[in-house]
Amino acid sequence: MSGDFPEQAAEMLQRLRGATPRVHCLMNTVVQKPVADGLSALGAIPSMTSSVDEVSGFVAKADALVVNLGTLDDQRRQAIRLALDTVQDKAKPWVLDPAHCDYSPPRATFAQELLARGPAVMRANASEFVLLSVPDTVVGVRTGASDLVRQGERSLAIENGHALTAKVTGTGCLSGAIIAAFLAVERDAFQAATAAMLVVGVAAEIAGETAHGPGSFEPAFLDALDRIGPAEITKRARVAHAQD
Amino acid sequence: MSGDFPEQAAEMLQRLRGATPRVHCLMNTVVQKPVADGLSALGAIPSMTSSVDEVSGFVAKADALVVNLGTLDDQRRQAIRLALDTVQDKAKPWVLDPAHCDYSPPRATFAQELLARGPAVMRANASEFVLLSVPDTVVGVRTGASDLVRQGERSLAIENGHALTAKVTGTGCLSGAIIAAFLAVERDAFQAATAAMLVVGVAAEIAGETAHGPGSFEPAFLDALDRIGPAEITKRARVAHAQD
Amino acid sequence: MSGDFPEQAAEMLQRLRGATPRVHCLMNTVVQKPVADGLSALGAIPSMTSSVDEVSGFVAKADALVVNLGTLDDQRRQAIRLALDTVQDKAKPWVLDPAHCDYSPPRATFAQELLARGPAVMRANASEFVLLSVPDTVVGVRTGASDLVRQGERSLAIENGHALTAKVTGTGCLSGAIIAAFLAVERDAFQAATAAMLVVGVAAEIAGETAHGPGSFEPAFLDALDRIGPAEITKRARVAHAQD
Numbered sequence: 001m002s003g004d005f006p007e008q009a010a011e012m013l014q015r016l017r018g019a020t021p022r023v024h025c026l027m028n029t030v031v032q033k034p035v036a037d038g039l040s041a042l043g044a045i046p047s048m049t050s051s052v053d054e055v056s057g058f059v060a061k062a063d064a065l066v067v068n069l070g071t072l073d074d075q076r077r078q079a080i081r082l083a084l085d086t087v088q089d090k091a092k093p094w095v096l097d098p099a100h101c102d103y104s105p106p107r108a109t110f111a112q113e114l115l116a117r118g119p120a121v122m123r124a125n126a127s128e129f130v131l132l133s134v135p136d137t138v139v140g141v142r143t144g145a146s147d148l149v150r151q152g153e154r155s156l157a158i159e160n161g162h163a164l165t166a167k168v169t170g171t172g173c174l175s176g177a178i179i180a181a182f183l184a185v186e187r188d189a190f191q192a193a194t195a196a197m198l199v200v201g202v203a204a205e206i207a208g209e210t211a212h213g214p215g216s217f218e219p220a221f222l223d224a225l226d227r228i229g230p231a232e233i234t235k236r237a238r239v240a241h242a243q244d
Numbered sequence: 245m246s247g248d249f250p251e252q253a254a255e256m257l258q259r260l261r262g263a264t265p266r267v268h269c270l271m272n273t274v275v276q277k278p279v280a281d282g283l284s285a286l287g288a289i290p291s292m293t294s295s296v297d298e299v300s301g302f303v304a305k306a307d308a309l310v311v312n313l314g315t316l317d318d319q320r321r322q323a324i325r326l327a328l329d330t331v332q333d334k335a336k337p338w339v340l341d342p343a344h345c346d347y348s349p350p351r352a353t354f355a356q357e358l359l360a361r362g363p364a365v366m367r368a369n370a371s372e373f374v375l376l377s378v379p380d381t382v383v384g385v386r387t388g389a390s391d392l393v394r395q396g397e398r399s400l401a402i403e404n405g406h407a408l409t410a411k412v413t414g415t416g417c418l419s420g421a422i423i424a425a426f427l428a429v430e431r432d433a434f435q436a437a438t439a440a441m442l443v444v445g446v447a448a449e450i451a452g453e454t455a456h457g458p459g460s461f462e463p464a465f466l467d468a469l470d471r472i473g474p475a476e477i478t479k480r481a482r483v484a485h486a487q488d
Numbered sequence: 489m490s491g492d493f494p495e496q497a498a499e500m501l502q503r504l505r506g507a508t509p510r511v512h513c514l515m516n517t518v519v520q521k522p523v524a525d526g527l528s529a530l531g532a533i534p535s536m537t538s539s540v541d542e543v544s545g546f547v548a549k550a551d552a553l554v555v556n557l558g559t560l561d562d563q564r565r566q567a568i569r570l571a572l573d574t575v576q577d578k579a580k581p582w583v584l585d586p587a588h589c590d591y592s593p594p595r596a597t598f599a600q601e602l603l604a605r606g607p608a609v610m611r612a613n614a615s616e617f618v619l620l621s622v623p624d625t626v627v628g629v630r631t632g633a634s635d636l637v638r639q640g641e642r643s644l645a646i647e648n649g650h651a652l653t654a655k656v657t658g659t660g661c662l663s664g665a666i667i668a669a670f671l672a673v674e675r676d677a678f679q680a681a682t683a684a685m686l687v688v689g690v691a692a693e694i695a696g697e698t699a700h701g702p703g704s705f706e707p708a709f710l711d712a713l714d715r716i717g718p719a720e721i722t723k724r725a726r727v728a729h730a731q732d
Binding site for chain 3: 029031071072073103106168214219
């Protein structure tokens with residue numbers, strides 16, 4: 001599958017831009033702005049409210065949801081439960097990002113509770129993954145120096161990316177939101193997640209070619225998400241069958 | 245009036261920079277930072293708290309207020325009511341921005357309640373405007389591909405601007421805050437709003453000439469707000485009597 | 489001491505990068521993202537939650553804490569008290585930044601209460617300093633056109649910096665967080681604070697050489713924090729015994 005995968009990812013990106021899907025983000029307060037900008041640059045439409053009396057209305061209008069557990073408090077926990085009632089009711093896809101659950105036992109417990117509610121994809125880093133038990137029905141995306149997408153026996157590694165990504169707060173959270181945007185246009189969650197991570201990785205690579213550091217990397221990365229086309233993806237893709 | 249309008253707008257900008265007005269912003273959490281930066285770049289002084297035990301003190305020290313309904317919750321609703329008590333008590337001008345009230349019926353209801361409390365200006369996009377009944381005492385600013393400023397029979401269209409503005413989260417919210425800054429130095433709300441939108445539009449146009457995408461557009465836009473002078477405004481202004 | 493101070497500051501920066509200290513930030517909501525990015529660029533690891541059921545766990549894992557009073561509400565006041573219980577229990581250093589306490593009497597009262605709990609350093613501007621009574625055990629850092637570091641009779645002025653810093657929201661708050669990062673690797677709080685302000689000032693100076701305004705200054709400043717090395721610091725340092 002890694003052979004024709006870049007072409008499929010390029011085609012999915014075109015489909016995403018044609019559809020301009022709405023992605024509702026229950027996002028930590030630190031990175032709401034760069035996540036919104038990243039989605040807009042890619043071609044999706046972000047929304048961000050976590051107000052308990054508004055979240056159901058926003059999620060009902062959205063095509064996909066991302067639930068990020070950073071800066072978690074009671075109000076957002078309540079908003080997340082309401083949002084999941086709505087996505088389950090309307091069978092919309094959603095992504096779980098258990099951000100920093102390795103720092104906070106109650107957050108890890110809550111992440112495990114949410115995994116039981118059936119996200120299409122969970123995105124996390126290695127130290128978050130080891131704490132959680134991920135059902136086979138959920139596609140796992142483990143981001144790091146290379147990104148691993150796995151579901152049961154199926155797995156692919158995406159080698160694209162740039163080291164400066166780790167120095168810009170919010171790039172990981174944005175990956176979760178971009179996976180949600182791809183889920184809005186592709187029902188195969190494994191393929192949607194792999195396409196999303198490939199687009200993010202190639203855009204980061206392009207940005208890294210002109211950046212002078214993490215400050216100039218961030219606007220260059222947004223510019224790349226805006227301009228990236230099928231040709232860059234198929235030319236630059238480095239996707240391999242993973243041996244983990 | 246569109247004939248000598250650019251000169252008046254240029255003069256108002258100079259007045260604003262001389263006065264460095266304080267603008268308190270009850271702003272959605274996503275865009276507090278870019279709105280603060282945009283006001284500072286222009287020459288105003290932003291403040292942002294929406295804490296219920298502090299908001300009255302901050303508003304009392306401010307020269308104008310902007311109330312933005314994005315990411316609205318109970319605490320901010322309460323802070324907005326307290327802030328409006330203070331601006332009405334002290335006869336300070338304020339701007340209403342009913343952000344995304346088309347997504348959320350309770351937000352539209354709240355926006356209508358706030359319109360009855362007499363903002364000088366309401367800034368909104370077309371899909372928000374159609375939901376609300378705007379009194380003739382309120383100047384309406386409808387932002388979009390071109391910006392329309394209207395009060396009763398009086399209306400002007402500002403054709404300056406750049407398409408990338410729509411891809412950067414917070415530029416619309418910043419327009420509302422910049423209108424508030426102009427209201428602090430100009431009592432004619434129609435003229436203040438038109439000057440504000442002209443300055444924003446010309447700055448966006450200048451930024452668009454060097455930007456490579458939405459990421460590089462944002463810092464270029466802030467640079468342009470900082471450097472823009474009377475000459476650029478009078479030279480570049482494209483203001484027309486509107487036919488709506 | 490100002491004679492060999494730049495060498496000591498350069499050495500401290502190397503030590504910081506080797507240690508990659510974790511800095512927990514109880515930060516106003518406006519500038520969480522640029523503060524996180526600034527710490528990451530410098531070589532530290534930021535965290536930001538102010539949730540009352542998570543803050544103790546995060547602070548326990550951190551090497552230093554910064555408490556910033558901007559956009560203060562009841563929840564963050566409660567989180568601050570919990571965080572201080574943890575840092576005092578574990579004898580970790582912390583910085584107080586009484587942001588805008590000159591706008592809000594309850595905030596000034598709270599700042600005075602916090603000063604009694606023994607921060608290593610307080611960072612503030614001149615109008616905030618005059619409202620507060622700072623014990624001799626606390627190092628005071630008064631930021632402005634030049635930065636003054638003082639403890640009892642001991643004081644130094646750092647003349648490095650750039651005027652655009654004042655036009656970018658969050659640079660002052662970032663200074664407080666960077667002082668906390670230096671405290672994590674240097675027990676002498678006076679030296680840690682002076683080193684931090686020197687690194688910030690030199691990075692701002694470097695950024696100012698390529699910036700076209702406040703918008704391009706911010707990414708250039710982050711790039712400079714990432715790349716700045718011992719040679720720039722010792723070559724550019726302008727530190728003087730202060731006469732206040």
